[in-house]
Amino acid sequence: MKLTRSALILLGLLGLLLLAAILGPIGSPYDVGELSDNHLLPPSSHHWLGTDLHGRDLLTRLMYGARISLLVGFVGASISLLVGVVYGLIAGYTGGRVDNLMMRFVDVLYALPRIVLVIVLISLFDLKLKAMLDGTLFAPFATHARLLLLFVGLGLVEWLTLARIVRAQVLTIKERPFVLSSRLIGQSTPVILVRQILPQVLPIVITYLTLALPAVILEESFLSFLGLGVQAPLASWGTLLADGASMLNPVETPWWLIVFPAAVLVGCLLLFNLLGDQLRRMGADAGR
Amino acid sequence: MLSFVTRRLLSSIPVVLAVLALCFLLVRIAPGSPFATERALDPRTKAMLEEKFGLSGSLAEQLVRYGGNVLRGDLGDSLKFRGRTVAEIIGQSLPRSLLLGSISFSLALGLGVPLGAWAAAHYGRKTDSFLNSVALLTLSTPTFVLAPVSVLVFAFGLKLLPPAGWGTLSQLVLPAICLAIPFIGVCARLTRGGLLETLGSDFIRTARAKGVTETKLVYLHALRPAVLPLVAYAGPLAANILTGSLVIEEVFAVPGIGQFFVNGVINRDVFLVSGVVLVYCLLLLLFNLIADWLTALLDPRIRAAS
Numbered sequence: 001m002k003l004t005r006s007a008l009i010l011l012g013l014l015g016l017l018l019l020a021a022i023l024g025p026i027g028s029p030y031d032v033g034e035l036s037d038n039h040l041l042p043p044s045s046h047h048w049l050g051t052d053l054h055g056r057d058l059l060t061r062l063m064y065g066a067r068i069s070l071l072v073g074f075v076g077a078s079i080s081l082l083v084g085v086v087y088g089l090i091a092g093y094t095g096g097r098v099d100n101l102m103m104r105f106v107d108v109l110y111a112l113p114r115i116v117l118v119i120v121l122i123s124l125f126d127l128k129l130k131a132m133l134d135g136t137l138f139a140p141f142a143t144h145a146r147l148l149l150l151f152v153g154l155g156l157v158e159w160l161t162l163a164r165i166v167r168a169q170v171l172t173i174k175e176r177p178f179v180l181s182s183r184l185i186g187q188s189t190p191v192i193l194v195r196q197i198l199p200q201v202l203p204i205v206i207t208y209l210t211l212a213l214p215a216v217i218l219e220e221s222f223l224s225f226l227g228l229g230v231q232a233p234l235a236s237w238g239t240l241l242a243d244g245a246s247m248l249n250p251v252e253t254p255w256w257l258i259v260f261p262a263a264v265l266v267g268c269l270l271l272f273n274l275l276g277d278q279l280r281r282m283g284a285d286a287g288r
Numbered sequence: 289m290l291s292f293v294t295r296r297l298l299s300s301i302p303v304v305l306a307v308l309a310l311c312f313l314l315v316r317i318a319p320g321s322p323f324a325t326e327r328a329l330d331p332r333t334k335a336m337l338e339e340k341f342g343l344s345g346s347l348a349e350q351l352v353r354y355g356g357n358v359l360r361g362d363l364g365d366s367l368k369f370r371g372r373t374v375a376e377i378i379g380q381s382l383p384r385s386l387l388l389g390s391i392s393f394s395l396a397l398g399l400g401v402p403l404g405a406w407a408a409a410h411y412g413r414k415t416d417s418f419l420n421s422v423a424l425l426t427l428s429t430p431t432f433v434l435a436p437v438s439v440l441v442f443a444f445g446l447k448l449l450p451p452a453g454w455g456t457l458s459q460l461v462l463p464a465i466c467l468a469i470p471f472i473g474v475c476a477r478l479t480r481g482g483l484l485e486t487l488g489s490d491f492i493r494t495a496r497a498k499g500v501t502e503t504k505l506v507y508l509h510a511l512r513p514a515v516l517p518l519v520a521y522a523g524p525l526a527a528n529i530l531t532g533s534l535v536i537e538e539v540f541a542v543p544g545i546g547q548f549f550v551n552g553v554i555n556r557d558v559f560l561v562s563g564v565v566l567v568y569c570l571l572l573l574l575f576n577l578i579a580d581w582l583t584a585l586l587d588p589r590i591r592a593a594s
Contacts, residue, residue, distance in 0.1 A: 108300075108303050110523070110524070110576075111300075111303075111523060111572050111573050111576040112303075112307060112569060112572065113527055113530060113531065113565070113568040113569065113572055114527075115527075115531045116530075116531065116549070116565060116568055117307070117310075117311070117565070119550075119553060120311055120314050120315070120553060120561065120565070121314065123553050123554070124314050124315060124317070124318035124553070124556075125314070125318065127318075128317065128318065214428070218430050221430070221432065222430065222431075222432055222531070222535065225432040225535060226432075226534060226535060226538065226550060228550070228553070238432070241432065241433065241436065244436060245435070245436035245439075245539060248436060248439055248440065248444070248451070249444075250443075250444050250451065253440055253444055255440060258436050258437060258440055259437070259440075262433045262436070262437050265430070265433055266425075266428055266429050266430075266433055269428040269429075269430070270424065270425065270428040273424055273427065273428050274424065277424070
């Protein structure tokens with residue numbers, strides 16, 4: 001698969017975004033939690049994107065928020081990828097009644113308000129998980145219990161589509177001669193699945209990743225916006241936007257607290273969606 | 289057809305019950321009590337309250353009691369909004385959310401489908417790529433981003449529309465549009481993709497050879513099979529509008545069912561949360577059922593198979 005020029009540009013932009021998230025907070029003259037008396041300053045040469053209610057620099061907060069949003073996106077999408085691929089491989093390769101049952105289960109989950117169930121799961125299990133982790137080896141993670149739940153919860157929301165796609169692929173691939181011959185020479189099922197079939201479905205999986213990533217980022221921001229996702233002292237883009245939205249008033253709204261988080265979020269989602277489009281188009285061309 | 293519907297309904301019942309049980313247990317296991325107030329609650333008062341609301345005994349007993357009540361049509365009382373039953377709250381708030389949701393649903397389809405068809409009719413030309421970019425932009429702009437920005441611009445900046453509230457037509461405009469926009473792009477892309485695939489098929493070539501005009505070809509002949517992926521999307525679309533509604537109701541202060549749901553989760557209002565989740569599940573199952581039925585209606589191949 002050769003990358004087109006626009007795909008390269010998009011990848012470059014993505015790299016810049018990652019760089020800003022990783023290095024930005026280090027290079028910033030302000031500390032993310034640093035409170036100051038400069039409440040609600042509009043954008044200026046000191047604070048490029050202005051400051052919030054507590055005098056914190058918005059640009060610094062956005063770059064920290066990028067870390068959380070992207071982290072949840074990557075981990076959540078990877079979990080959905082893992083679950084979806086394994087599920088699809090097993091269902092497709094086994095076939096018959098097992099396949100029928102497994103896909104029926106996917107259909108059922110499709111028809112449920114999954115994000116609503118995730119809300120219930122996350123907001124109710126947060127403290128429970130924290131208590132469970134405390135006093136064990138994993139105690140350092142206890143403070144981030146909610147983040148862990150977000151990873152798992154959102155990962156479990158997004159795997160269904162991939163499971164369907166992978167299954168459909170496997171159904172045709174498993175009848176192809178090279179799979180039949182590897183079965184003939186006595187390769188075991190796991191070996192066939194991993195060595196023969198997995199490489200064939202990988203391009204689709206990677207393309208799907210560019211779809212799952214923005215979806216997970218969007219869902220995390222959605223939950224955080226409602227106050228049910230990432231919680232202080234951590235902040236994601238959704239939290240920042242919610243902070244801005246809570247300052248909405250008819251007299252004088254600090255517009256920069258809404259406009260900049262909104263722009264960053266839309267820009268990032270657009271970037272991923274464009275990238276996904278490019279990859280899919282290249283995949284279609286390659287398949288021809 | 290009838291057997292298809294009954295089979296689907298019957299197979300859905302255990303799922304709905306399982307989700308309901310799961311939901312109830314999750315809320316009950318969760319730390320924090322629905323009766324918690326500023327002061328510490330006297331254990332005897334707490335026991336009495338639990339007794340009164342049917343939350344005494346082991347979890348299994350509570351669940352069985354609740355399940356039995358639901359099957360008899362009793363969704364229980366809200367624990368936080370004292371003196372109101374869950375059925376009453378849902379009865380008042382659901383119609384508002386449904387109204388808002390159905391307007392947005394129609395907007396998404398009503399604008400998305402023509403836009404997608406228009407793009408497909410101009411495949412490969414400037415119009416097509418422009419419409420594609422627009423679709424991509426709308427589907428990358430989530431509801432919770434649109435809502436505060438549009439309040440900032442249209443309500444407080446230009447002072448065109450009211451920023452929040454419920455009851456008048458003008459108060460409906462912003463929430464309905466904000467809820468619809470992200471899905472216009474999705475609908476347009478699905479329509480375009482479906483149309484392009486159909487336009488390459490044999491029966492279209494035949495029709496073209498027969499001398500059917502290009503416009504008629506796209507909008508009349510090809511559109512019917514081409515909307516199949518869109519019909520399949522109707523279920524997920526309803527689900528997305530439903531969840532999007534949670535944010536919209538929050539930002540625009542719409543007293544809909546979503547507000548009660550979010551409050552219920554925060555307050556551990558077990559009967560309210562379970563009741564709303566039940567309603568959500570039933571709504572979506574209904575939607576998927578209708579979508580499947582429509583698919584069979586539109587696609588002769590599936591009709592023959594069932």
